[in-house]
Amino acid sequence: xxxxxxxxxxxxxxxxxxxxxxxxxxxxxxxxxxxxxxxxxxxxxxxxxxxxxxxxxxxxxxxxxxxxxxxxxxxxxxxxxxxxxxxxxxxxxxxxxxxxxxxxxxxxxxxxxxxxxxxxxxxxxxxxxxxxxxxxxxxxxxxxxxxxxxxxxxxxxxxxxxxxxxxxxxxxxxxxxxxxxxxxxxxxxxxxxxxxxxxxxxxxxxxxxxxxxxxxxxxxxxxxxxxxxxxxxxxxxxxxxxxxxxxxxxxxxxxxxxxxxxxxxxxxxxxxxxxxxxxxxxxxxxxxxxxxxxxxxxxxxxxxxxxxxxxxxxxxxxxxxxxxxxxxxxxxxxxxxxxxxxxxxxxxxxxxxxxxxxxxxxxxxxxxxxxxxxxxxxxxxxxxxxxxxxxxxxxxxxxxxxxxxxxxxxxxxxxxxxxxxxxxxxxxxxxxxxxxxxxxxxxxxxxxxxxxxxxxxxxx
Numbered sequence: 308x309x310x311x312x313x314x315x316x317x318x319x320x321x322x323x324x325x326x327x328x329x330x331x332x333x334x335x336x337x338x339x340x341x342x343x344x345x346x347x348x349x350x351x352x353x354x355x356x357x358x359x360x361x362x363x364x365x366x367x368x369x370x371x372x373x374x375x376x377x378x379x380x381x382x383x384x385x386x387x388x389x390x391x392x393x394x395x396x397x398x399x400x401x402x403x404x405x406x407x408x409x410x411x412x413x414x415x416x417x418x419x420x421x422x423x424x425x426x427x428x429x430x431x432x433x434x435x436x437x438x439x440x441x442x443x444x445x446x447x448x449x450x451x452x453x454x455x456x457x458x459x460x461x462x463x464x465x466x467x468x469x470x471x472x473x474x475x476x477x478x479x480x481x482x483x484x485x486x487x488x489x490x491x492x493x494x495x496x497x498x499x500x501x502x503x504x505x506x507x508x509x510x511x512x513x514x515x516x517x518x519x520x521x522x523x524x525x526x527x528x529x530x531x532x533x534x535x536x537x538x539x540x541x542x543x544x545x546x547x548x549x550x551x552x553x554x555x556x557x558x559x560x561x562x563x564x565x566x567x568x569x570x571x572x573x574x575x576x577x578x579x580x581x582x583x584x585x586x587x588x589x590x591x592x593x594x595x596x597x598x599x600x601x602x603x604x605x606x607x608x609x610x611x612x613x614x615x616x617x618x619x620x621x622x623x624x625x626x627x628x629x630x631x632x633x634x635x636x637x638x639x640x641x642x643x644x645x646x647x648x649x650x651x652x653x654x655x656x657x658x659x660x661x662x663x664x665x666x667x668x669x670x671x672x673x674x675x676x677x678x679x680x681x682x683x684x685x686x687x688x689x690x691x692x693x694x695x696x697x698x699x700x701x702x703x704x705x706x707x708x709x710x711x712x713x714x715x716x717x718x719x720x721x722x723x724x725x726x727x728x729x730x731x732x733x734x735x736x737x738x739x740x741x742x743x744x745x746x747x748x749x750x751x752x753x754x755x756x757x758x759x760x761x762x763x764x765x766x767x
Contacts (some may be wrong), residue, residue, distance in 0.1 A: 313712045315721040318390040319728060321694070322766075323380055325687055326732045330374030332686050335449060335494060336501020337367045340532060344525075345435050355521055362751035363505065363525070364438075366743055368423065373739040375416070380406075388721065390516040392701055392711035399465050399474045400455050404469060407451035407452045413602070415444025436728070450490055452697040457486035459702050460693070461554050472705065485554060486750070488547035495539040496689070499649060500682035502533030505619050506656055506681030510746045513665055521751055530656040544646065552601045555703065557615045558696035560754045561632045562639040563597055564590070565611045572597035572609035580632050585613065626707075638692040643686035653680050 341364050348356035382404060385393045386661030391402075421429065422437040429437065458464075465472045474480070509526035513519055551559045557564075564578030566585060574596035579589040598607040612629055619628035632666065659665055664673070701708040 310508050310709075311714045311718045312721055313709060315718060316699070316712055317708065319388065319721060319725040320381075320384055321397050322692065322725070323384070323732065326692075326736065327374065327377040327381060327762055328686060329683060329736070330377060330692055331449070332493075332497040332500035332682065333370045333504055334367070334374050335445050335497025336393055336499065336536070337363060337370065337504060338438070338501075339498060340501050340505055340529065342435070342438045342442050343532070344529060345438055347432055347528075347529070349435050353525065358751045359525055361456055362521075363424075365746055366504075366508075367737065368419070369742045369746065370498065371419065373735055375737065377580060380728065387724075388713055388716065389701075389711050390713040390715075392706065394471065395474045395706055396458075396702055399458060399462075399480065402474060402477070403451045403454040403458075403480070405454075407448050411444050411448035411451055413443055414496060415448060418444065426634060429475050446494060449493055450486075453484050453489045454480060454483065456693075457483045457489050460489070460697060460704055461485035462702055464517045467705075485550065488543065490549055491543045492540065492689075495536050495543060496682065496686055497538035499533060499653075500686065502536055502653070502681050503649065503675075503682050505529035506653075506735055507676045510675035511747070512672060512750060514676075526665055527660045529616040530600065530660045533649075533653040534657045537646070537653045541646055541650060544643075547600055549603075552609060555613065555697065556610045556637065557619075557628065557630065558692075559601075560610060560612045560615060561630050561635040561696060562692065563609075564636050565597070565609060566609040566613055568608060568614045569611065570598070570608035571606045572601065574600065575695075580636075582629070582632050582681070582762065585629075623704075626699070628699060630696050635692060635696045638688045638695065641688040641693060642685050645681050649678070649681050649685070649687050652681075657724075692763055724734065 340362055344356055344363060345360040347353075348360055357439040411741055420435045420438040422441060425434050425437060446752065458480060461483060462472070463483045464474060466475045467473070505525055506529045509522040509529065511690070512522040513526065548559065563572075564575045564580055564587070565572065566580065567588065571594065573592035573594045576591040576593060577589055578587060578591070580587050595605045597609055599605055601609055612632070616628055620626065657669065659672070697703055699707050699709065701711045
């Protein structure tokens, strides 16, 4: 197979994946926030919470629709561009994907339809249950996708027969230790994305003194939700990094620019490595800190790139088993840097909320509409780290990416689909941003604060 075809297929999958993952975290987080807002409407009967629920719900629907469109293409690529991968692991990898589509996605989409069209047709309790089931469906959908991805990161529950991996223990697949770190990290990242989305747009309206009461309350809800979510992202991320030291030591070595095995291991402040010669051009490191992060103590061995490369060659034969050090190193730092900045901003948002200081004159409130983009930066760089750091493996230790492509593909075929997908997804992204911006700027429905006759009857 022409190596160019493989590279183009990787680019195509990377582009479509990143496009798709722009929408997924907001779906995870905003579904829960909308459900919380409607719960408050049900408990208090205040019309403001109904208006709040409908406003954020409309933005959720726009985002959800785009996520569905971009997600469908992902699975088609396994057969079109990655047929050797599908042949080799389809028996294992296909099971969680099928369950995700048949169970979680249909649960999510069915009850979203009931929620959209059921405002005046369902009872208040049933309508509230519908949006909570949407949130549960979104979470289950993420779980099944991450079961499949975690198998690629840390394969379990299979036997190899006739050149294929065959599912032997479905329970092992579901309880893969790797999946719980990925799942919790992804879910809390989604909650963080939803929180900063609500905080950013609410701050925009507060600064313009537009429907201030509604958006102050939205800001308050999201601030509390956001502080909890970001703290859990950092906590779970630390645990996930420690698991990575054990299960994917090459990924953490590349992420730290660690060429030689160290005990105790030093943490990189700035490292620049020439990947062709594996020599450091710049190396500024803090002694012992990487051991502390990896083992919660000041001593502990972290294997270096050179030793790991030799180990892979001894096990799998000659080849290059080192991922892109530059990409992995900086993706890790962008993700962590954005995460800690969000923790600081979320704490500040909560502080201003507790002091009841949410006005157009509040110091630094104007930064939150721009901070809305931080979780997207963290989410994208996190997935780049996850996937690029695993290279050259598509299934860790079992199948190389170079062996996973469809052998019948030609560069022309992939270029045509790559250009088409990029253009179409670019248009969809533009439409999504336009619609979200349009409805976000418009604000909630006019404030008819009097209850309708139906509401008066219900709440009496």
